[in-house]
Amino acid sequence: MSLFAIGDLHLPGGQDKPMSVFGPQWDGHFLRISESWRQQVGPEDTVLIPGDISWAMRMEDARVDLEAIGALPGKKVIIRGNHDYWWGSISRVREMLPEGMYALQQDALDIGPWVVCGTRGWMIPTEETPLSEQDQKIYQRELGRLDMALAAAKRMAGDRPIIAMLHYPPLFKGQRESGFTRLLEAASARLCVYGHLHGGGIAAGFVGEQHGVSYELTSCDYLQFQVKKINFL
Numbered sequence: 001m002s003l004f005a006i007g008d009l010h011l012p013g014g015q016d017k018p019m020s021v022f023g024p025q026w027d028g029h030f031l032r033i034s035e036s037w038r039q040q041v042g043p044e045d046t047v048l049i050p051g052d053i054s055w056a057m058r059m060e061d062a063r064v065d066l067e068a069i070g071a072l073p074g075k076k077v078i079i080r081g082n083h084d085y086w087w088g089s090i091s092r093v094r095e096m097l098p099e100g101m102y103a104l105q106q107d108a109l110d111i112g113p114w115v116v117c118g119t120r121g122w123m124i125p126t127e128e129t130p131l132s133e134q135d136q137k138i139y140q141r142e143l144g145r146l147d148m149a150l151a152a153a154k155r156m157a158g159d160r161p162i163i164a165m166l167h168y169p170p171l172f173k174g175q176r177e178s179g180f181t182r183l184l185e186a187a188s189a190r191l192c193v194y195g196h197l198h199g200g201g202i203a204a205g206f207v208g209e210q211h212g213v214s215y216e217l218t219s220c221d222y223l224q225f226q227v228k229k230i231n232f233l
Contacts, residue, residue: 001112003230004041004074005048006033007167007195008219011065013056013086022198025221030068032225037072040227045074046111047227050195050218051081051120051167062086063096070098077102077109079118081167081195104165106145108152115157117149118165121194124178143179150187161190168196171206171215184213191230195219 010019011030019026041047049069056062062084069076078101080087087093090105102109108117122142125131131139146164153162170180170192184192193216197205205217218228 002042002045003048003114003163004037004045004227005050005193005216005218005230006037006220006223006227007048007050007193008052008081008198008221009033009049009054009065009069010052010083010220011054011068013054013065014061015055017055025225029220029225033220033227034072036226037074040229041072041074043073046114046116047072047074047076048116048163048165048193048218049076049078050118050165050193051079052083052195053078053081054084054086056086059086059088059092059096066096066101067098070101075100075102075111077104077111077116077118077165079104079165079167080120082120104149106148108149108156110156114161114163115153116163116165117153119145119149121146121166121168121170121180123168124170124172124175124180126172126175139179143183146180146183150183150189153189154187162187164189164192166192166194169194169205169217171210172204173206175206181210181213185211189213191216193218193230197222 054062054065093103104118106119122139191214202222
């Protein structure tokens with residue numbers, strides 16, 4: 001069993017929204033992702049998808065995108081991104097998922113060799129850009145949700161690695177820590193995969209290991225629309 005990740009698929013959700021408006025590299029992007037996926041991922045493998053799955057505004061409009069992902073090989077684990085407006089109650093989301101696809105929302109999932117947990121996350125404060133009062137409230141709320149997710153993972157993990165999924169980056173280059181990284185380290189998480197960053201913003205994301213936690217940026221344009229195999233485990 002192998003572990004893969006790719007985020008920010010941005011499927012159309014029934015809308016006439018070509019992603020090539022964000023640059024020619026996005027032209028036919030899901031076709032390239034699907035080809036890479038089929039070449040690398042087997043039925044016993046797992047693919048982590050950290051949010052921004054579909055542009056759909058309603059759950060019924062996201063169904064076709066979820067089915068397209070569900071038709072690809074392997075198990076899939078998803079979390080909500082900031083553009084997943086279709087995402088309603090977690091019970092309704094889970095009811096509509098194809099077989100072999102799992103949704104996390106401040107909780108955890110046992111996938112055999114690993115335990116995966118996740119929540120959306122939020123913008124993190126920096127010296128240059130402190131958060132507004134409203135954003136600070138959301139940041140604190142998402143810290144609480146990650147804490148719950150990690151606690152759920154620890155209860156089921158035993159000595160197996162804990163993997164966390166966030167949509168927003170938990171750390172930027174040049175930063176020592178954030179509330180998210182402190183929680184990940186306290187829970188002895190081994191890996192955090194995240195997305196959200198595109199284009200020029202990609203350079204700001206921290207990729208590498210810090211205090212025992214590996215951080216992987218997996219937005220699909222950063223990965224050149226190729227599913228990434230996670231080799232650190």
